Amino acid sequence: MTTTTRPAARVPVRSAITALAIGAIGALGTTGAIGAAASPAAASARPAAHAHDSIRNVSVKGCRDKTYGQVPCGPWRLAMHSGKTVTFTDALVWPRDAKGKTYTDTAAPIAVSGDGHSLAYFRKSDNRLVVREMGGAVHVMPELKGRSVTAPMDLILSQDGRRLLVGYYGTDGERRPYRVYDVSDPGQGATLPKTLANASLSGDGATVLGEIVTDENTRTLATYDASGSEMSRVEPPQVVVNNSPYALSSDGRTVAVVTGSGGGARLKLYDMVEDRMVRSLRVKLPAGGTPYMLDWTGDRQVTMHVDRGHTMWIGQFDSETGAGKVRDTYAKPKDAFVFAACGG
Known part of the structure; x- marks a missing residue:
């Protein structure tokens, strides 16, 4: 789940509060406020994927500005699967550099795990990158020294929020190598x-x-395990690398990619180890949309997000038959400077 912080674009939400943490603020009404973590005792409970009060998407409001046209004017808002909107005050809205300078013309990165149960973001109190689980556990990541806070940054959480992939640029303008962390022991x-x-x-x-x-x-495709060791490398067919997004299965070898659009879309599966196209299945996507996110959410289930401008459409497809169903649709916030959806 890649997400790069850019105005009105997908944010690095794959893109951290728990069912108990959010439940505790239910009495606040439709809009609640979350700042400090909930009781650590709640951290062991991890709700089922997309249970009520898991995060559906995250956004920050955009306001007019004489110099930049539009700027983020926070705080971050969490749209929940229950229909509530929760104000999230723990995350930085405007990025700060190591000297404490704030840049108000852009938004700080934020990411949501595919199951909607974790958030990765920069903490307002100390400018540290953290991953917060629903339930209260907060995991502090190593400092990213020499990071340019005005350059695009990738924050990518795994479906279950247990791994974090980070990519960023240094103040010298050079892209730093990706780093992958075990969230609980980074x-x-x-x-x-x-x-x-x-x-x-x-x-x-x-x-x-x-x-x-x-x-x-x-362009070659390569895979690496969590220790950084290369597992495979192959020069795939152009139909794979020339279409986006694509996603890797839990088997570590099967890449799913969607080509075409609307009723003419096809879900194609490519085996990196055998270097061959395994399957091409007709799938039905809504007309007039742009592929936003593709994720493996089961051994044979692929979940596709399609951005239709003012709405988001999410469909689930069987990777062996192509059979599909609509999992969710919702209206995107019209006033968003940055918007980030959960993945799966």
Whole structure:
């Protein structure tokens, strides 16, 4: 689940409060406020995927500005699957550099796990990157020294929120290698090759998939385990790398990609180990939409987000038959400067 913080675009929500934490504020009404973590005793409970009060999407309001046209004017808002909107005050709205300078013309990165139960963000109190679970547990990530806070940044949480993939630029303008962390025990994380781009996590979060541009200007796909060791590398068919988004299954080898649109869309499966297209299935997507996110949410289930401008459409498809169903549709906030949806 890649998410890059840009105005009115998808944010790095794959893109951290728990059912108990949110339940505790239910008495506040439709809009509640969350700041400090809930009781640590609640951290052990992890709700079922997309249970009520898991996070559906995150946004921050945009306000007019004489200099920049529009700027974020926070705080962050969590739209929940229960229909509530929760004000989230713990996360930075405007990024701050190491010297404490605030940049009000852009939004700080934020990411949501696919199951909607975790948030990755920069904490307002100390500018540290943290992952907050629903239920109260807050995991502090290593400091990203020398990070440019005005350059795009990738924050990608696994479906279950247990792994975090981070990509950023330094103040020298150079892109730093991706790092992957075990959220509960991050240490210094595992460093991936600097040549790796467009990285994402597999359905189970155990494998990193990314692109490497070779000296011959060809694009290869490569996978790495959580320690940073390369598992496979292949030059795939153009139909795979020339279409986006694509997603890696929990088997660490099967890549799903959607081509075409509307009633002519097809779900294609590519096996990286055998270097062959395994399957091409006709799937029905809504007309007039743009593919936003693709995720493996089961051994044979692929979930597709389609951005239709003012609305988001989410469909689930069987990767063996192509049979599909609509899981959810919702209206996107019209006033959002930044919007980030959960993945699966």
